[in-house]
Amino acid sequence: MLKYQEIAHELEKYIEDHKLQQGDKLPVLESLMAQFNVSKSTITKALDLLERKGVVFQVRGSGIFVRRHKRKGYISLLSNQGFQKEIEGFNLTSKVIELDVRKPTQEVAENLNIGPDADIYYVKRVRYIHGQALAFEESFYNKSIVTYLNKEIVSESIFNYISEGLGLKVGFSDMYLHVDKLNEEEAEYLGLKKGDPKLYLESVYHLTNGQPFDFSKLTYNYEQSQFFFQSNSHFF
Amino acid sequence: MLKYQEIAHELEKYIEDHKLQQGDKLPVLESLMAQFNVSKSTITKALDLLERKGVVFQVRGSGIFVRRHKRKGYISLLSNQGFQKEIEGFNLTSKVIELDVRKPTQEVAENLNIGPDADIYYVKRVRYIHGQALAFEESFYNKSIVTYLNKEIVSESIFNYISEGLGLKVGFSDMYLHVDKLNEEEAEYLGLKKGDPKLYLESVYHLTNGQPFDFSKLTYNYEQSQFFFQSNSHFF
DNA sequence: AAGTGGTCTAGACCACATC
DNA sequence: ATGTGGTCTAGACCACTTG
Structure with missing residues (x-):
């Protein structure tokens, strides 16, 4: 499996496992780079994937946040x-x-x-x-x-x-x-x-x-x- | 406007203007890099944007193709x-x-x-x-x-x-x-x-x-x- | 001013499709 | 074997947010 997919999976799993809610902040890019030992663009690519899937949203100058909807049964x-x-x-x-x-x-x-x-x-x-x-x-x-x-x-x-x-x-x-x-x-x-x-x-x-x-x-x-x-x- | 957005717009306009159909092939990455005088990843980013918008699809080892649906009025x-x-x-x-x-x-x-x-x-x-x-x-x-x-x-x-x-x-x-x-x-x-x-x-x-x-x-x-x-x- | 994400580059190397 | 797109890196520089 590709690095950025791997990272995307792990982050998604982390969000699930820790039951993070909409608006919760994820570690900053630099931390993630260090944690996964990859370059910036690999992290970025993983986050873009998660953004497309509706799992996170990224705010320039501010951070990376969890995106969640509350409604069940849809x-x-x-x-x-x-x-x-x-x-x-x-x-x-x-x-x-x-x-x-x-x-x-x-x-x-x-x-x-x-x-x-x-x-x-x-x-x-x-x-x-x-x-x-x-x-x-x-x-x-x-x-x-x-x-x-x-x-x-x-x-x-x-x-x-x-x-x-x-x-x-x-x-x-x-x-x-x-x-x-x-x-x-x-x-x-x-x-x-x-x-x-x-x-x-x-x-x-x-x-x-x-x-x-x-x-x-x-x-x-x-x-x-x-x-x-x-x-x-x-x-x- | 950012380079990759600019390129995405131009490509989309090109597809429109030339009335390209589903499956029509776009120039290869290297041509696009030369044509717009930017690096590979900038072209890639433009194409990813167009892919998300449903305008093109990319096939590894083969090329970049136009994606179009035929139905009108939707x-x-x-x-x-x-x-x-x-x-x-x-x-x-x-x-x-x-x-x-x-x-x-x-x-x-x-x-x-x-x-x-x-x-x-x-x-x-x-x-x-x-x-x-x-x-x-x-x-x-x-x-x-x-x-x-x-x-x-x-x-x-x-x-x-x-x-x-x-x-x-x-x-x-x-x-x-x-x-x-x-x-x-x-x-x-x-x-x-x-x-x-x-x-x-x-x-x-x-x-x-x-x-x-x-x-x-x-x-x-x-x-x-x-x-x-x-x-x-x-x-x- | 400091922190944080976004853009862009040049290049190495990889994976898949086609002939 | 060749062509073509995909991944990944290291680093420079930019743009936005926050205190």
Whole structure:
């Protein structure tokens, strides 16, 4: 593991373990340089990483401070990779409704950037949290990248399998979100009524080299799901 | 302006002006170093900034590529600062319903991290896009930071005034999102029916020094609003 | 004035992709 | 083997905050 990642991990762990709160001050750069025996820019890089993850904020001339939000029970929108990580400690399960190989619709082909004759894996699942239906999901995987899936894999964390099992490196994703009313099928799976609100999220996941490999459509149960995310000043 | 910001701007402008598409290759690092006459790490810093903004992605051993999404009409969730920027070219207006100074409720006091006796500005607005009601908004500003507001300021971009007019530096924000059904008041303002879906977003905006200065509650018209955002691998 | 984080450089060396 | 991006260093200098 790289030095700056190592340092970032250790600092994050330190913040967790010591239950530091928003605004708590971390040691100054010079101390950190000495403590980890690395150069200034390595520390800086570790801190930039933590800043992007929303763990700290740095104030020129003043110090490095812990960033924490108080609210519990929110799912992180951004670290959402089929959302196993951010719901640690939550009891999350899946039911596989369908799994097959098929040809893409035009919509799917466009989002995966493939031709109409390419093969895709189609996965349809319902995800449960504490036994309650959290989301209804349809996913489309480019089979020339995600070469193999079976029912067992698909009932666990697919992303885990993709990175660990297949050795693929996930890079970035584009996400499109809106709110609408549930149709009959969705309402059925989520145990709600047709016409009830839904949060609908489409995601396109890419490898680090930019190839899209997964196009997913998620419909969330509005009663079970609240989301959290953070924004930084470089967006302003 | 700093060198790496300057370079980032120029590159972004170049991508825009030449209408580069997803996957198009940018010049290699060495060319960029020569072109801008700066060191490698300055170029890297500029590119990292663009990567965070979702403008490019870098592939080790291969090159620097343009990142673009195709879909139009989506509002960026993350650069949302009262959302003037990302709806450029859209016709966005506001109607001010209320503006006054008052004491915070407990909820507001907690989110702004102030005592119950502090003064806050309360702003209630409806925001329109192309004349259609887009969102219903209630905002609470810590008056000891945002020292002055009036009806004129509040009918324009408040964030613009806060940075330009008051010289405050906006740092980061925490956002909480869920979906629910409209109540009577919200439905009225948005021209929808009670019980229709809503996207509800609470945001806490902080200065660069970590002080929260704005707590806002936004209720979006589900028919008018679709959102876009991006995630990077450091979240995986 | 002193403390603290941010920018920038020049260069060595490493890791991955491509041919 | 070559090209290309990523990490890391040591150090100079700058900009902001705090007392």
